[in-house]
Amino acid sequence: MNAINENDYTRALKGWKKPELPPKAILVISAHWETEGTWITGMDHPQTIHDFFGFPKALFEVQCPAPGDGKLAQKIATDLPDQNIQVDQEAWGLDHGTWAVLCHIYPEANIPVLQLSLDKKKSLKEHYELGRQLNYLRDEGVMILGSGNIVHNLRAIDWNLNAKPHHWNVEFDEWVAKHLEDKNFQPLVESPLKSEAGRLSIPTLEHYLPLLYVIGAADPRDSLDYLFEGYQNASMSMRCLSFG
Incomplete structure (x- = not known):
């Protein structure tokens, strides 16, 4: 619903101070594409996928006309x-996970976008x-x-968007934030599930994994910036960050 709703989170995305030079392309690691092996979209005109059900019609009408880049995918x-x-040409x-974010930060949809899948057999360290x-x-x-959530537990959701976050949501989100700020990434890779808060925050891995790609691709000289810090529906962390 964040794709079509106005709230603190979406306003923060729209207000993000983007790099002066727009990127030549955007490679997205989305929580919503899990595969056997690793795949990358290679079509020049990727379709908009509505990979959900039970939501308002307006959400199914959203289209993301951003081009792809087959040559970059192959490279x-x-x-x-x-x-x-493997390069995916049609599936x-x-x-x-991609268009619900990009519609706020690059609504013009004029930058080539590729998606990289999450290999279900990879370990946290391999992701x-x-x-890197x-x-x-x-x-x-x-x-x-990376498009996912540091905390994402649908089993504990409160359908009130602004519900008070569960204590374990806050605890784990702040634990992750501390390691991000210290640039001490190894605990985020090696031990996110060791605490009860971690296990409740990450009942399944797919929404956490995109973070590992972002910290993997980070550079020691990067500064950390939070686009947004907050929670939704009691069991979601909406923390957004950038390295640059």
């Missing part, structure tokens, strides 16, 4: 032969290491965008 696959990245496109290998793309003008 990335070639650049990282050990990852055995996927841009899911709501992080792939993020993608770091070189930043020097080539490619923005690496």
Whole structure:
């Protein structure tokens, strides 16, 4: 619903002070594309995917006309032969993990967008290491965008958007934030599930994994900026961050 609603979170995305030079392309790691093996979208005109049900008609009418970049997709696959990245020409496109964010920060939809899938068989460390290998793309003008949630527990959701967050939501979100600010990323890779707060915050991994790509692609000289800090529906952290 954040794609079509106005709230503190969406206003923060719209108000983000973007880099002076727009990226040449955006590579998105979305929580909503899990696969066997690692895939990257390679079509020049990716379809808009509405990968959900039971929501208002207006959400199904959202379209993301951003182009793709087949040549860049093939280049990335070639650049990282050990990852055995497969180029998808027709099966996927841009899911709501991608367009629900980009519609606020780049509403013009004139920058090529690619999606990289989450290999269900990779360990947390392997996802992080792939993020590190993608770091070189930043020097080539490619923005690496992770779309998920630090905390995402639908089993504990309160349908009141502004409900008080569960104590474990706040505890884990602040634990992650401290390690981000200290640039001490290893606990985020090695031990997010060791605490009860972590296990409640990450009942399944897919919404947490995009963060590992972002911190993997971060550079020691980067500064950390929070676009937004807050919670929704009691069991979601909406913390948004950027390195640059």
